[in-house]
Amino acid sequence: MSVVHQLSPGWLLDHLSFINKINYHLHQQHKPCCSKNEPTFVHFDSLQMDSVSSFGTSATFIASDSTTKPDNDAGGNCEMFVQKYVFRPELFDVTKPYITPAIHKECQQRNEKEDLMNDVKKENFISTIGKKRKRCVVFNQGELDAMEYHTKIRGLILDGSSQLIQEGLKSGFLHPLLEKQDKCSEPITLPLDTCNLAELCEMAKHLPSLNEVELQTLQLMEDHMVTEQDVFSRVVENNSSFTKMITLMGQKYLLPPQSSFLLSDISCMHPLLNCRKTYDVIVIDPPWQNKSVKRSNRYSYLSPLQIKQIPIPKLAAPNCLVITWVTNRQKHLRFVKEELYPSWSVEIVAEWHWVKITNSGEFVFPLDSPHKKPYEGLILGRVREEIALPLRNADVKMLPIPDHKLIVSVPCTLHSHKPPLAAWEGPPGWLKRCLVAAGRGSGRSS
DSSP, rough: OOEEEETTTEEEEEEHHHHHHHEEEEEEEEEEESOOSSSSOEEOOOHHHHHHHHHTTOOOOEEEEEOOOOOOOTTOOOEEEEEEEEOGGGGOOOOOOSEEEHHHHHHHHHHHHHHHHHHOOOOOOOOTTTTTOOOOOOHHHHHHHHHHHHHHHHHHHHHHHHHHHHHHHHHHHOOOOOOHHHOOOOOOOOOOOOOOOHHHHHHHTOOOOTTOOOOOOOOOTOOOOOHHHHHHTSSEEEOOBBEEEEETTTEEEEETTTTTESSSSSTOOHHHTTTTEEEEEEOOOOOOOHHHHHOOOOOOOOOOHHHHHHHHHEEEEEEEEEEEOOOOOOOOHHHHIIIHHHHHHEEEEEEEEEEEBBBTTTTSTTTOSSSOOEEEEEEEEEEEEEGGGGGGOOTOOOOOSSSSEEEOOOOSSSOOOOOOSSSSSSTTTTSSSSEEEEEEEHHHHO
């Protein structure tokens, strides 16, 4: 069950369980070496071996195999080879906070000492040139705004998450980290996060413009070989009841049943618009600009103008629910509330928070850390009624969305993997169809 506990403050989620509930069964037909009259069998000893051989050492999925015989074997000696893939559980094995309170306090003391030394040097310098000493401003305006916002929601985060964590500890979903276990545990070697989708999008940007060319939606068929050129700037669909696997730039990707994606630069959204589909829910996780992104050069970020150009009004169904992930930087939060949503004719209905914890129920960062917070925000809004009114079904009643809810979960160790918003049992019709309009890492859409 993906929702482990549901209380008035929000939900405690099992992200790993939600991923593994998806039907990642890969079906392939093959001709066995033995006679078709011999019994088939299931073997599990290749669980880890298959993940390495199929996906390489950077795999995020592990696989088990089974062989079944179809009911009607009119085609000869054919058997159905089935591989079931599950997400690697160690990617959710967060046993310790990223920064412990002791290390946080030590960093604070070191910074305070450095600031004091700098103040002394500055005062001596000013006194030598005979000028009046000026008062040093410790925090800039952005930091002051962040502190004010944190003070406002601190009680909500602490009290609400504590209730959910206590329930998780009681049920055994969360478990206290024993001191002996902490000392004896060996570090887990995690797979490298070497997804090349960002590079594919970068390649697509340098292709000739396709704005005047309407590429047909690509339907994945059995034994259909797909190349990188096939998926650039076009919608790719898997309408079957089984998982499909495609290989791009030497890496293998699983496409779940009844799903589709668009791999393109954010400026090339017309293939999605040409499908003439609208969506009841649109979830956006923009690559926001921040200092960490600039230093690491991990991915390209989008400017506010580029984000505003995402054609949400053309993709939104009547009364569409728009959800945007926002960092804790107040500049971005104000932009979503005061500029982005008004430009899309979206009315804000709620603000939620994702609280990140360890397997033992600790915050991954100290709650009052001035640098990193253990929570992120989501801004929920609806397309304004006057915009959706001509197409609105009179029989559809829009249920109110509660404000200030918490989503508490153990985060995936892979970069920027968000918890599933379809996991909880919310009002019916919230998540009939889901579109990720902007993906972290490349400004792509899926």
